[in-house]
Amino acid sequence: MSNDIFEKLTKAVLDGKNKDAVSFCREAVEKGMTARAVLENGLMPGIRKVGELFSIGEYYLPELLISGKAMQAAVAELEPLLNAGGGKFHAGKYLIGTVKGDIHDIGKNIVMMMLKGNGWEVTDLGVDVPPEKICTAIADGDYDIFGMSALLTVTMPAADETVKAITKAGLRDKIKIMVGGAPVTQEFADKIGADGYAKDAFEAVNTAISLTGKTR
């Protein structure tokens, strides 16, 4: 029985069925399953599978987005129960923004959705974020990772400046830094001294997990 409902949940996420995902969550909890079991055995396998399908080119961007939305809706349903257990619910805290001079946000927003779907608490600084603002946010918060997006070749240098500003502010050891965006490569990430690079939203989640060892 429990396997059956987990399978239904996994399928609801895979198919991006918002309402199904929420109602199966309720059903599972009513049947006495813990919220954590529902999350780990029902929802997470679904969103992981979506990630695999996207990375091999079988799933397309809209499918990624609707699965992400179904996942978010289901997690929102479970969240009070997960938090009631007293344990730390979120995988980790993620600070995100598009670099100074760059006002593109679609890619950043997709990464945010995938992180949230995978249990990260995400704080968004928006677009065209000056390094000073990023340093202040890092200094004042307790984030595990700062991820920045640069969508244009001409705004890539701003990613470099941001890393330098974080270092200069004495905050480099406080946080892991990730970078992404269409023209960004692993070589560029290495060159500017970022800790991680991701080519797409799913890789971003995997990179976040491998940088911090935090998964939900």
Place this chain on the structure above:
Amino acid sequence: MIIIGEKINSSRRQIAEAIASGNREYIQNEANVQSDAGADYIDVNAAAFMEKEAEYLKWIIEVVQEVTELPLCIDSPDPEVIKKVISLVKKPPMINSITLEPSRLDGILPLVLDYRATVIGLCQTGNQMGRTAVEKVEIAGRLVEKVTSSGISVDALYIDPLVFPVGADSNSACATLDAIEEIMRQFHGVHTVCGLTNVSHGLPNRKLVNRTFLAEAVARGLDSAILDPSDKQLLGALRASLMLMGKDEYCMGYIKAFRKGLLA
């Protein structure tokens, strides 16, 4: 219809390699291919080279002008770079691009006047891109005002209403199409232009989406596009839609393009 050939762009890997290695033949071939396929302007871009941008752009301009009489579309986000290279052009160029950002307006509008150039205006302020049709049209109106009050004729302005991936927002392509129609209706004499590849990001069979979008944009009044004119299916969709919109007298543009083997 004004066609701007997009191929000589440093964000394409092969072009970047050709520029970096000084491969004149490769660049000149890309110019010839686009010119033969009916381009009206050849876009030239070296922005990927950052601090070496102006130096490489000068080289590209010289190399391209050796093989074509077509005017160039000078493509750079940096007004200083445009200022450095523009004196090399043999024909009044198109400048790609301005936004409402003051430094770009102040740097570029005087060059448009001096060189009798045309200019692409993106529906974008310093920190915001027009997303809805209403935002796009509002920004377009301000661009028209800035350009004409500088003494430049409205028909030198090509407004790009911006194209976003429809896969990330199902209404985004519609917003662009609505904006094209409204801009052409409200600002008599202005042109509209857009790129096509962004619309299909994240979707399968992208070229089908790109050319269908182009046909729909032409139906709404688009009169210029940045594209690869050597893509015969794309050009086919373009020539056919212009003809169907009554913009091809006696259908001769379509027929001639077919005879030249440019349509598929």
